[in-house]
Amino acid sequence: MKKSGENESLYSFPDTSGHFGIFGGKFVSETLMSALAELEQSYSQLSKDDAFLKELNDDLKYYVGRSSPLYFAERLTQEMGGARIYLKREDLNHTGAHKINNCIGQALIAKHMGKPRIIAETGAGQHGVASATVAARFGLECCVYMGSEDIARQSLNVYRMKLLGAEVVPVSSGSKTLKDALNEAMRDWVTNVDNTHYIIGTVAGPHPYPMLVRDFQSVIGRETKVQFEEMHGGLPDVIVACVGGGSNAMGIFHPFLEDVSVRLIGVEAAGYGLDTGKHAAPLNEGKVGVLHGNRTYLMDDENGQIVHTHSISAGLDYPGVGPEHAWLKDIGRAEYAAIDDDRALQAFRQLNLLEGILPALESSHAVAYGMDLAASMDQEQCIVINLSGRGDKDIPTIAKIDGISID
């Protein structure tokens, strides 16, 4: 087992040019190359700066409310009758999801770089809300790009962003979802690069974003490691997290990469089913290509056009995935499964009834897979599920499925 710092360590990636094996890199137009270099340099300095790290850690503690609890889900465990199920409660963070961990970090970088304006893309609205929140917290101007289809299915978060003083710009090009919001945010950044920092919300995009977002989200895994040792001792057998772009999964996986006894399982959205083609599971069914600044697994057609994806959860409805996940899949360090809409909905209801916890539909994919896996494991074994966000924002979607009007 190699330790961090040695040449072959899993922690020596990305390499200096931003690659994880064949994945990652910087596939952007020339206008953005200097902005990426500037960001890389700022981050490299700040990540070694004690004053910056203190600022970051203080905000994570006093503003976000970290650490988030690791919770033993006793009734869920009994129900499944197998492995002990623990939930890492990122849903209890300020703004209700893991997204804020990254936003606090990047807003602090923007502040140090002297950029008064931030922009963000959002799918479910969680990253948009987190960005609007930190913008208010640090006195930055904020503009959030959101697909018009997502705006319709996440109206609560849209209004919330507006209350926080952000401008929400509907994107009606392409599939009108997260990928198109990302395109539009890139276009804004190209135009306003002098005064604007782009807070990408996931571990995708061009280098240094996959590294930087991973580093800010790794607080999830670091806490989990310490908390699990305290509560149970040793290491969990399995860690499960949902994967859209993959930031919550990367955050909880990363501190465990070299603990090879721990199975790391990412759960993609199988939508209507992997065999229907209507899903958002590039690691399961996609092929290698280039989109949004990096080489990774993605969902495209025989001509290389990106296809429309489907998931009941807007946050997973994305045709690409972070390049480090692509690499972890190829080297066999992580596994990637998929859960369809129906099973995710069922898990959403089960967690409400058995534990009194309302999970986000995104996180419900991880809960569903974790429950099924627990049932097949021994009672001495332990699973940690990353409960990446809370489901308040999804209540209108669920109510609509149940035929209930809550207006």
Next chain:
Amino acid sequence: MSRLKQSISVDRKALLAYVVAGDPDKGTTVGLMHDMVEAGVDAIELGVPFSDPEAEGPVIQLAHERALEHNTSLSDCLAMVREFRQSNQHIPIILMGYLNPIETMGYDDFSNEAASAGVDAMIIVNLPPEEAPVLSESLKRNELDLVYLLAPTTTDQRAEMICAKSSGFVYYVSLKGTTGAGTIDVSDVATKMERFRSMSTLPILVGFGIKDGETAAAVGANADGVVVGSAIVDRMANAGPSQINQSVCNLVAEIRQALDELPA
């Protein structure tokens, strides 16, 4: 001498026209290319439609969407070039697009096909030189040029590297922004041109923000030529189906005349 070299090094300011292949339908493109040559363009940039054209402004985005409504593929683009070459062997064609369709076809298959169809050069918007070595070799083996972009934000150090690696010509993107945005800053272009001249012996063309004869002349005074894209695509979107070619050619002729009135 290559078509590109011949066409851009002649004694007049070069005029490159950009259209998206398959906009508004597959049948329009080749005829329009011939008509634009008649109206005075020196080379044609043929846009390869892509589902996620992240560097384009709204005008060209919509052209990509129109072309994709009837699935204009990279193979279709090559077929159009092949058809154009049946009656025109001298006007260079530069394919401009994004990397994923090329990766999907495979670098070597694409390079072979493009060369045999009669393509002269490539501009790949989301492929900076750092990520290009493999494709660049494949294109070179097929005598295809790979044109790199310079931006207002490009540092001198990067500009040196880009000028050294670009082949065919160098393309200066004169605006921070997407295609078709804003108003061009002519004095800034003049300053930048002077700097780039010392770095490269290749022709330097300027694009983004050239809308008509007036802006073309202002920019062309300091460059070896200009690229006109959004202004043409915008005319195509707003002309009735039977008026597209005429409307585009009127603009091309206006810009041609403005450039020809400049000292070469």
